[in-house]
Amino acid sequence: MSVAFSEIYDHSVDTLVIGAGHAGLAASYCLTQRSIDHVVLERGEVANSWRHERWDSLKLFTPNWQAQLPGYGYSGNDPDGFMAVKDVIDFIDEYAVRNNAPIQTSTTVMAVSLTKTGYRVETNRGTWHCRSIVIASGACNSAVIPKFAESLPADIRQLSARDYRNPGQLKEGAVIVVGASATGLQLAEEIFRAGHAVTLATGEHVRLPRLYRGRDIQWWMHATGLLDEGLADIDDINRVRRLPSPQLVGSHRHDILDLNALTGLGIRLVGRWMAVNNDVAQFSGSLPNVCALADLKMNRLLNAIDQWVEETGRSDEFEPSHRFESTRIDELPCLGLNFEKENIQNVIWATGYRPDYSWLNVPVLDKKGWIKHQGGVADTPGMYVLGMPFLRCRKSSFIHGIEDDARFVTDHLDNYLKKEN
Numbered sequence: 001m002s003v004a005f006s007e008i009y010d011h012s013v014d015t016l017v018i019g020a021g022h023a024g025l026a027a028s029y030c031l032t033q034r035s036i037d038h039v040v041l042e043r044g045e046v047a048n049s050w051r052h053e054r055w056d057s058l059k060l061f062t063p064n065w066q067a068q069l070p071g072y073g074y075s076g077n078d079p080d081g082f083m084a085v086k087d088v089i090d091f092i093d094e095y096a097v098r099n100n101a102p103i104q105t106s107t108t109v110m111a112v113s114l115t116k117t118g119y120r121v122e123t124n125r126g127t128w129h130c131r132s133i134v135i136a137s138g139a140c141n142s143a144v145i146p147k148f149a150e151s152l153p154a155d156i157r158q159l160s161a162r163d164y165r166n167p168g169q170l171k172e173g174a175v176i177v178v179g180a181s182a183t184g185l186q187l188a189e190e191i192f193r194a195g196h197a198v199t200l201a202t203g204e205h206v207r208l209p210r211l212y213r214g215r216d217i218q219w220w221m222h223a224t225g226l227l228d229e230g231l232a233d234i235d236d237i238n239r240v241r242r243l244p245s246p247q248l249v250g251s252h253r254h255d256i257l258d259l260n261a262l263t264g265l266g267i268r269l270v271g272r273w274m275a276v277n278n279d280v281a282q283f284s285g286s287l288p289n290v291c292a293l294a295d296l297k298m299n300r301l302l303n304a305i306d307q308w309v310e311e312t313g314r315s316d317e318f319e320p321s322h323r324f325e326s327t328r329i330d331e332l333p334c335l336g337l338n339f340e341k342e343n344i345q346n347v348i349w350a351t352g353y354r355p356d357y358s359w360l361n362v363p364v365l366d367k368k369g370w371i372k373h374q375g376g377v378a379d380t381p382g383m384y385v386l387g388m389p390f391l392r393c394r395k396s397s398f399i400h401g402i403e404d405d406a407r408f409v410t411d412h413l414d415n416y417l418k419k420e421n
Contacts, residue, residue, distance in 0.1 A: 013039050014417060016121055016130040020046045020103050022069060022092055023387030024136035026402045028101045029070045030410035031134075036417065040101055041123060043108040047092040049138060054085050056166045057190060059250035060399075061182055062218055068400040069095055070407065080216065082250025109137075113361045118382055131420060132382040132413050135371065139388050141356035145349045151276040152347065153339055161187065161350040167194035173345030174198070176281065176337075178273050180205040181244035184350035185257050189249075191348070192267050199337065199344075200262060202287060203272035206246040207294040207327070210256045212302060213309075214319040217248070224308045226301075227395040231375060234390070241389045244352065245397075259291065259327050270334045281337045281344075291327035299323060355388075376409040382416055384409045 015031055017024045020042035031038045045051060059082040060067075067074040067083060072095050083091065096103060104125070111122040118131040143160030152158065157171050161183045167190065174197040177188040184200065192198040208217050221227045234240050249257040263269055271287035306321045337344065357365060364380045366372050372379040375392045386405055388396065395401030 010127050010129070012129045013037055014130065015132045015134065015413065016041060016119070016128055017134045017136055018109055018121075019136035019138060019387070020096065020101070020105070021049060021136065021138060021387065022047075022095070022399050023138070023402050023406070024134070025092065025096055025099070025101055026070050026406040027134045027136055027386055027410060028103075029072075029095075029099050030406045031413075032099065032101075034410060034414045036410070036414060038102065039128070040103045041107045041109055041121070041128075042103055042105045045105055046096050046103060047089045049140065050085055050089050050092065053140070053162050055161070055164050055187065055190075056085070058186070059084050060088065061246075061248035061250045062398050062400070063216055063250075066218060066222075066398060066400040067091060068403065070403045072098060081252060109359050111359050111361055114380070119362075131417060132384070134384045134386060134409065134413070135357075135360075135378075136386040137355065139355050140353035142354050143349060144352040144354055146273070146351070148276050149347070149349065153279060156339065156344065157346045159346070159348055161348065162353065164348055167191050167196070170194075170196065171345040173343045175346040175348060176201060176273070176344060177348045177350055179203070179244070179350035179352065180247070180259065181350060181352070182246060182248050182257075184348075185247050185259075185262060186249055187348055187350055188262055188267055189257065189265065192262075192265055196346070197268075197343075199268045199270055199334075199342075200259075201270050201273040201281075201283060202259065202290065203284075204290060205244055205259075205294050207258055207298045208246040208248055208301070209258075209298070209324055210248060210251075210254045212305065213321065216254065220305050221394075224305060226304070227398075227401070228393055230393040231390075237390065242352075243389075256324075258324075260325060263328055268334065269329065270337070279339050281339065283333075283335050283337075285333065285335055287333045288329050291329055295326050376405055377412055382413075382420075384413055 014036055015038040017027050017038060017040040020040050024040050028040050064074045064081050064083060065079040108124045109121060113120050119133050121128040143162045145160060149158060175191050176199045177184050178201040180202040188198050188200045210217060212220060231237055247258050249255060259269060271284035273281060274284050275282045309315055309318060362380055364371055364378050371385045373385050376385055378385055386409055390396050391405050396405055
């Protein structure tokens with residue numbers, strides 16, 4: 001529910017939470033459990049990015065049984081199914097209502113700065129003062145688009161995955177989808193099935209099967225403990241946090257959506273898009289190596305699963321071990337496409353996102369513009385962050401991973417406030 005603060009110009013609270021998505025609402029639930037006075041500020045509506053920044057046909061690639069938040073979880077009759085966008089919105093909405101979360105909607109944070117007693121937060125509806133702050137505004141505020149996009153012919157329609165809704169937005173003609181994460185593959189398939197010739201520009205990616213030995217890959221990741229791998233288990237945490245989402249799609253048939261599935265339809269693969277030169281898109285020649293590496297890493301994961309099955313003595317519970325076909329690549333991958341000759345009229349940038357902290361006037365950002373933190377505890381007293389990739393462990397990237405993160409962060413926050421009294 002929303003809190004009416006229409007006449008507030010200056011207000012104080014122990015803790016401010018920025019963002020009313022699943023992460024901010026999980027923080028609110030945990031703060032309420034600790035009787036910490038707080039308010040959640042939201043620039044739009046509850047679950048705003050799900051309402052306004054997702055394509056129409058999107059489904060989560062995590063099964064419904066993984067839809068878990070602190071004190072609340074999926075209770076439907078299809079635990080192995082996958083939520084559509086409307087289902088996710090309803091799920092988060094219901095969570096906010098059940099918890100009577102103190103949310104102020106339509107409140108845009110314009111500036112956050114340090115004070116002697118905490119933080120000053122300026123919004124379009126007045127100023128707040130707080131002793132601590134939880135930033136849960138998400139990692140997907142701005143699309144990452146390469147600089148050379150400005151060199152594309154002016155008549156080509158360019159959309160980021162954040163702005164794309166459905167094929168009806170596209171011009172007649174061919175499409176280049178840039179990026180081979182879960183998003184890029186799903187959009188390439190949808191656009192191809194809508195009647196467009198599609199080229200998929202492919203860089204580093206994470207290949208995963210939807211099903212293995214009769215179980216969903218997320219079941220295996222959970223059962224083997226891989227989703228619980230933490231910061232101490234990772235050599236280069238910054239690199240892992242920037243990895244693209246795995247090549248998975250949520251469907252009632254539990255389809256495998258990988259590069260082989262797309263080329264089987266008739267979608268053309270090229271390497272990473274590197275530049276534009278004289279109306280020609282130029283692609284890297286490293287496609288075979290990139291795909292071979294993704295295959296290798298997938299097989300390492302499958303080996304780890306097989307080893308776990310053997311060590312636990314559970315072989316009889318699952319289908320036999322097997323391996324998947326290597327990614328099929330043309331002997332001479334295409335290195336360049338002329339926009340006019342190929343009738344390329346559209347480009348979809350599924351090249352990732354970054355957070356937007358342009359309002360954060362606190363020296364806590366790294367060179368890439370991300371908040372510096374240790375497991376959600378920012379590098380400045382009383383500031384915390386939630387809802388980021390691999391915040392504390394692999395499952396941090398998924399809805400069900402927020403509970404452990406939120407409880408850890410709010411426990412630290414509670415101790416901080418007590419010490420400051």
